[in-house]
Amino acid sequence: MSAEETLDLKTVCNGGKLQLSRALSLLEQSPAKMLNLLNDCYQAPKAHVIGITGPPGVGKSTLLAELIKTYRAEGRTVGVIAVDPSSKRSGGAFLGDRVRFSTDPEDQGVFVRSMAARERLGGLADLTIAAMVLMRAVFDIVLIETVGVGQSETDVSGVTDTVVFCVQPGSGDSLQFMKAGIAEIPHIALVTKADMGKAAERTKADLRGALSLASENGGDWAVKILALSSSDRTGLTEFVSSVDEHYEWLKNEGRLFELRNQQAKQWLSEAVRDLYGKKGLSFIQEADLSLDLIDGISPFELLAQIQKEFIFTRQQAL
Ligand SMILES: Nc1nc2c(ncn2[C@@H]2O[C@H](COP(=O)(O)OP(=O)(O)OP(=O)(O)O)[C@@H](O)[C@H]2O)c(=O)[nH]1
Ligand SMILES: [Mg+2]
Known part of the structure; x- marks a missing residue:
């Protein structure tokens, strides 16, 4: 029997x-062979997929570690x-005190997988999507940590249901947040390291100001602005x-289904364009596919199917 x-x-x-x-290793080696599994997983989504994004060193991994503890204590997997x-995006915490949490x-009930980013897609490798679909069928919660500086926040929104954008107190990220026009992307804007006191409060107020100038996200969801400390x-x-x-x-009102459908379509057209x-x-x-x-x-x-059709048509044309 084959694998x-x-x-x-x-x-x-x-x-x-x-x-x-x-399954993840096989996916890396030969995604085509995993098609049946991927299809089944795609049809049986279980998890809420949450993207935790933000600049290097903002405290994403530390937050993830606390979230894992919280969810596990509640019995959620x-x-x-x-x-x-990628190495191009050097700077920030991962040069020095980057947190690598252990579980x-x-x-x-908890599984962690690290993946390399592919620069061209601004951070999310194709494999990330497949791995997400796989994990989405297995766990109650899927957390995706990506470094986002500027426009790359948009990438995580292509694979997650809820986007959390982390902002460091006193970092001026809120200004960048506004300038980059990404205010429409996150559902929750989160000031990290709230134990830093006044700076966190100020940043929260700045964010509120920035967001009041921006349009609202995804219809009638008003972006939440929160602050937390993973330390305490x-x-x-x-x-x-x-x-x-x-x-x-x-x-x-079917928003989740619609969102995931849109994401899948987006992924598909990007994959076809890449190929x-x-x-x-x-x-x-032309082929009406x-x-x-x-x-x-x-x-x-x-x-x-598209790949098969494409190859077939090209062979016929030769
Ligand atoms: N005071 C304080 N420091 C924190 C808190 N959360 C994280 N840190 C510190 O911030 C630094 C960076 O934390 P990480 O969790 O590695 O940040 P990250 O966003 O995952 O960084 P990258 O993965 O490199 O992008 C570490 O020194 C943490 O100890 C917090 O709630 N309060
Ligand atoms: Mg990290």
Whole structure:
């Protein structure tokens, strides 16, 4: 029996960290062979996917560690994807005091996977999407940490349900936040290191000012501005409730389904463009292969179909 036949959704869901690691490695080696598993996972989403983004050193990993503890204490299972910034994006905490959290190896309810970022997509490698879909079918919560400085925050919004943008007290990020026009992206703007006192309060006020000038995010969700300290856990409970609240809001009126569908379409058209350039997109139009997702089909499946069709048509043309 070949490896992909043994790795079905049930095995991955019930096989603990061992099977999940195996699935992720196989995904890295040959994504095409994992198509069936990916399709099944895509059709069986379970987790709330949360993106934690912000500049280097803002405290994302420290926050993740506290979030993991909180969710595990509540009995919720957590998968984590930490997207390592490429070497180009040097500077900030990871040169010196970057936090690399560790989790209990015995706890089957938490799984952490680091991934390298691909610069071209501004931080999120294609594999991130596949890994997210896999983990989304397994855990209650999926957390994705990415370094975002400027426009790259938009990338995490392509794979997550809730985007949290972290801002360092007194860093002027709120100004950048406004200038970069990314105020429409996060659902929660979070001032970290609130134990730094007045600076955190000021930054929170700055953010409020910046956001009052910006348009509102995604219809009627008003961006929440919060502050917390991962060091003393002040504000953590309120933050966790706000994240849950956003998920509840998404689940109303089919917003979540619509959002994920849009993300899948976006991913698919980018994948087609990456593979075949603009020619690929026009081929799809000419051949009348829609990028729209039909019920019951995953973007991975559709991409595989497009690839087959593309190769077939080209062979015919030769
Ligand atoms: N005072 C204080 N320091 C904090 C807090 N959270 C994180 N830090 C410190 O900030 C530094 C950077 O924290 P990280 O969690 O590594 O930041 P990061 O955003 O994950 O950094 P990168 O992954 O490099 O982008 C570390 O020295 C942390 O100890 C906090 O709540 N209060
Ligand atoms: Mg980090």
